[in-house]
Amino acid sequence: MIEWAALLGAAFLAGGLNAVAGGGSFLTLPALVFAGVPALMANATGTVALLPGYVASTWAFREELAGLDRRQLGLTLALSLCGGALGAALLLHTPNSTFRRIVPCLLLLATVLFAVAPWLLARLSRDTGLQAGRGANASGVALVSIYGGYFNGGLGILLLALYAVLGERSLARANALKNLVSAVLTAVAVCLYAFGGAVVWGKALPMMLAAVAGGYIGARAGKRIPPALLRGLIVLTGLLMSVLFFVRG
16 A cells, blocks of 8 residues: 555656656656566656656647648657667666666766756757757757657756757747657657566556646646746755665665
8 A cells, every 4th residue: 555655646746747847757767666666667667657748748739839840840750759669679678687777877867957957958048059950950859769768867858958959949849849759759668668568557557647647736736836946856856866776776
């Protein structure tokens, strides 16, 4: 009973965090690991639980996506699919013991990215000299999609930073593209996780429902929470989880 309360509570809070700021994987991954799920399977299972949130976010930005160039949209979809599939395949071919050693570093990286995101994105948005061609666009989306298929933490921050570097000046369009890439690469990664037997469905499905409920409530209640306080709590959680994973080895 305590284990289920922790898992559903983590998924609920993760859905709420992703709805307003991101960082939900800082809760789902550790909760699953501490519930006895191997780290690699915990990463896959937690990603499954948070997938509906990415789909819902993409739908919310459908008007911004409709205004994008069709070639750009098609290229983005293709790269997201291929990158997410490659990242998921790499994860499935990583021994669990190796992934367990990598997890603290990935969590710490995601936490640092989340912490410096406001400064980083503001700096990038001021630099009007950074314009990239299609080659840089394709390479960037592909690399971040591979990362997202392998490990979901900090994905949104990486994508927003990428589109800022590529010269996207509309935050709405950048968010729309971020949500689209996240949804597509996560969907294909989840399919490969399932095919590879890396998903603990008995835990993933209830957590998915809890994350959806958390996302709905978080989107409504999150407006009342000071952004600085919310970001500070997420960073603190990420640092704490990173330390715990380093200590446990």
